[in-house]
Every structure is written in C-alpha cells, then in structure tokens.
Amino acid sequence: MEAAYWSHRGPAPVMLSSHRHDDLEINLVLDGRLDYRFGGTDVSVHAGEVALFWGWTPHQLIGEGPGARAGSGDFLWAHIPLGDVLAWGLPDHDLGAMLLNRPVLVPAVAAGRDVESMFVSWQRDFADDGAELIAGLEAQAFVRRLLRHHRDTIDLRPDGGHGPAGMDRVIDMVRFVVGRFRDPIEVADVAEAAHLHPHHAMTVFRQDVGSTIVEYLTRCRVAEAQRLLATTSMTTAEVAHAAGFGSQSSFYAHFTRARGCAPGEYRARVR
Structure with missing residues (x-):
C-alpha cells in the first residue's frame, strides 16, 4: 500500500502473510477483537482500544478473537504517511514508542473525544483535497493525546527520557x-x-x-x-x-x- 492519508470502516481483512507499509497505522476496535502477529509476537487489540504502530514493522492480522465469526467485528482504520508524522515534531520518546516492533495500545476514551465520529469524518475528509489539511491536524491532535496518555501510564519522563x-x-x-x-x-x-x-x-x-x-x-x-x-x-x-x-x-x-x-x-x- 502506498503511503497516503486513508481511513476506512469495515471487517478485518484476511492476511495470508505479514506485510509492510511506510506509514502510521491506527486501529480502533468498536466491537470484537483484533489479533495481530508482530514479528513472531502475538498482540490483541480489544474493544474500546486504539492501536498505533508504524506499518513498516512486519505485521499480520491472524483473527478476530477465539470463536468469532469472520467479519463479525466492527473496526475503524486509518493510515497517516510517516513523513507527515515526522514533520509533526513529536517528542522523541513519543515517536520512539511508535517506531518499536509492537503497537502502542491506548483506551479510546483517552482521546477525550467521540473517536468513532472522528474516524467516520476522516473517511470523507481524507478524500477531499480541501478538507485533508483539517483532518490531518485533527489526526495529529488525536495521536498526541493518545501518546501523552501512554507516556503517563508507563511513567516515562518527558524531561530528558527518550523511551528505550x-x-x-x-x-x-x-x-x-x-x-x-x-x-x-x-x-x-x-x-x-x-x-x-x-x-x-x-x-x-x-x-x-x-x-x-x-x-x-x-x-x-x-x-x-x-x-x-x-x-x-x-x-x-x-x-x-x-x-x-x-x-x-x-x-x-x-x-x-x-x-x-x-x-x-x-x-x-x-x-
């Protein structure tokens, strides 16, 4: 997949093997569960959680949870080009968290917004040249809020710590x-x-x-x-x-x- 602003609502795609794409991927699980494999490590994203990760890390969706019927979950997806993310000037400890070989998992409520409605608006705005800038600024604020929550949760210090x-x-x-x-x-x-x-x-x-x-x-x-x-x-x-x-x-x-x-x-x- 080419690096570009993109948003979609739909079931988990079938992935027969791992893949890569050079942008920030954001997953929101509204209902069900996403089971990923990141370089041999299994990671689950549960309902009410947002996953943030760099798509260059080889990853594969391996299911929607035990016993789930294919296509029964409700998921929202967004991709943001890495070049744009780097241009945001995020603190290194926040950027570093997303560049690791595993996703950052954060409860959607940490965004302090109606995340579902925001994702739905992105589907329309990312396809509109006139609205893409607005959606991009909103996406940046959204990501910053989630990373701040993640930093606070794991007690990383922004005054000098750079993560790992x-x-x-x-x-x-x-x-x-x-x-x-x-x-x-x-x-x-x-x-x-x-x-x-x-x-x-x-x-x-x-x-x-x-x-x-x-x-x-x-x-x-x-x-x-x-x-x-x-x-x-x-x-x-x-x-x-x-x-x-x-x-x-x-x-x-x-x-x-x-x-x-x-x-x-x-x-x-x-x-």
Missing part, C-alpha cells in the same frame, strides 16, 4: 532517510546522522526497526516511485532519478521485486 535506550539514535536515522532518500545517500551517511559507526548503526537499526537500513532506504524510494508513476506523466527514467535510484536497471529490479510488476505495468493499473 538508544531509540533516539534510531529516530535520527529514520528522519534522515525519510528526508534524504531521493539523494545518493549510503549507509555511512545514515550512520553519521546519528553519530554512530556504520556497523553499529546497522545493528541498532535492524534491532529496533526490523529491517536493514538499505531495505528501508529502498522501500522509501519504491514508495516515491509509486507516487510519481500514479500522479505524474514523468518517464520511467525520470521517475527512477527523482525517486533516488542510481540507475534504471536498479530501479526496475527493486520496483519489480517490491511490487510484483514492472513500473510501466504498475502505471497502467493505477491510472
């Missing part, structure tokens, strides 16, 4: 990649942004993010190429260059591996 040890370095690397993936950057550049030796940076990044720096860098470039193919008339050579790929052959290889089809075929499908 070393997570601030990972955040530095993610910020750098998201802001510079169109440039010819390498692992050493990403490591330098966090003041780490490249070998240590690769270890820390993989441990906390669940992928290598190169994999994440490539994913950002592929996502940008998808956006350009779908929304512009640029040639594939121009798309390859604009998305940060060093050559057309590299672009074709990485794009086809990630999307299961060549760039030209992808463009034909989405336009």
